[in-house]
Amino acid sequence: MKKIAILQSNYIPWKGYFDLIAAVDEFILYDDMQFTKNDWRNRNQIKTPQGVQWLTVPVGQDIRRRIRDVPLVDGWQIKHWKTLESNYRRAAHFDAIATWLRPLYLETSYSHLTQLNSNLIKAICVYLGINTRISCSWDYQMSEGKTERLVDLCRQAGASDYISGPSAKDYLQPEQFQAQGIGLHWFDYSDYREYPQLWGPFVHGVSILDLLFNCGTGSKTYMKHVTL
Numbered sequence: 001m002k003k004i005a006i007l008q009s010n011y012i013p014w015k016g017y018f019d020l021i022a023a024v025d026e027f028i029l030y031d032d033m034q035f036t037k038n039d040w041r042n043r044n045q046i047k048t049p050q051g052v053q054w055l056t057v058p059v060g061q062d063i064r065r066r067i068r069d070v071p072l073v074d075g076w077q078i079k080h081w082k083t084l085e086s087n088y089r090r091a092a093h094f095d096a097i098a099t100w101l102r103p104l105y106l107e108t109s110y111s112h113l114t115q116l117n118s119n120l121i122k123a124i125c126v127y128l129g130i131n132t133r134i135s136c137s138w139d140y141q142m143s144e145g146k147t148e149r150l151v152d153l154c155r156q157a158g159a160s161d162y163i164s165g166p167s168a169k170d171y172l173q174p175e176q177f178q179a180q181g182i183g184l185h186w187f188d189y190s191d192y193r194e195y196p197q198l199w200g201p202f203v204h205g206v207s208i209l210d211l212l213f214n215c216g217t218g219s220k221t222y223m224k225h226v227t228l
Contacts, residue, residue, distance in 0.1 A: 004159035005187075006030045006137070006150055008067055009117035010040040011057055012124075012207040015223055016189045021125060022225040023187065024163050026133045028153055031067035031114045032142060035059075041067055042113055044207040047199045048087045052206065055080055059113060068138065070113040081105040084209065091198060093216030097209070100127065124208060128219065128226050147173040154182050163187050195222045 003024040009031050010017060021027045035041060043056035057080075059070050081102065088094050104123055110116040114136075122134060135157075143152040150172070154162050161183040164172060169186065177184040194202045195215050211219045220226045 001160045002026065002158050003161045003163055004028065004154050004157050005163045006153055007165065008033055008041060009114055009121065010044065011042050011113075011117055012044045012055070012120055012209055013040065014044070014205055015192065015208045015211050015219075018121075018124060018128060018130065018208055019189075019223050019225045020163065020165070020187050021121075021132050021134070022128070022130045022223070022227075024132055026135060026157055026159075028135050028137055028140075028157065029114070029118060030137045032137045033067055035063055035065055035067045035070050035113075037061070037063050041117070042070070045203075045205065046084065046087060046207055047197060047203060047210055049199050051200065052203055053083075053087075055083060055207070057113065057116065068112065068114045068136075072110050072113060072116060074109075077105045084213075088198070088209070088213040091213035092196070094213050096216055097127075097212050101209075124212070127212070128223075130226060146171055147176045151176050151180055151182065155180055161185060165189075192224070193222050195219075 004026050005020050005024040006028040007020070007030055009029045042059050043054050045052050045054055058073055058076055100123065104120060108119070125132065137153060140153050140156045143149050150162065159182055162177060163185050164187065166186050174184050192204055195211060197210065197214055211222060215222060220228050
């Protein structure tokens, strides 16, 4: 039995993204797909005294490229860290998280968006004790067609089951998974508990950094698939 999830990399994703990683045996970063503007690939949200704010990594306007081919420019990392620090320095676990997160912003350079996203995702997984194997779609052969590509990646990775986000119900063809003997399951992002959060009414969909700064190692108790 081997559970697989396949998803594009996101910049400092929300807690549900990491719950999906924790729920499978291998998580494949699907960055051979086209970059999409105004999406989660290069931005995410944090809480501030003025409300929810976007943190956006500048990548230019060209969408005619794969996510893995999106280059990064210099100068944004210090700004992002200062924004995180100014809005979360009062959080109960800011200092503990900053010990390993600050160097990823101030002492590490990134040439491409995929490199940035995967480094941050893997570091957060280490902190949460998520041991899922994280691979890349280009580690495998790619076929044509939305469903066909996912089925073929699952087959090559030796998957018995594919765990998908519910939004894919609009385009996935379950019979193609069934034909290959691969179980198709829909991940449930509902029913998360609220946690102690700064700055006004509670918001679930912000970056997981909000949860980590506020709850530290206790973050696991507010997730559904991360082992305590």
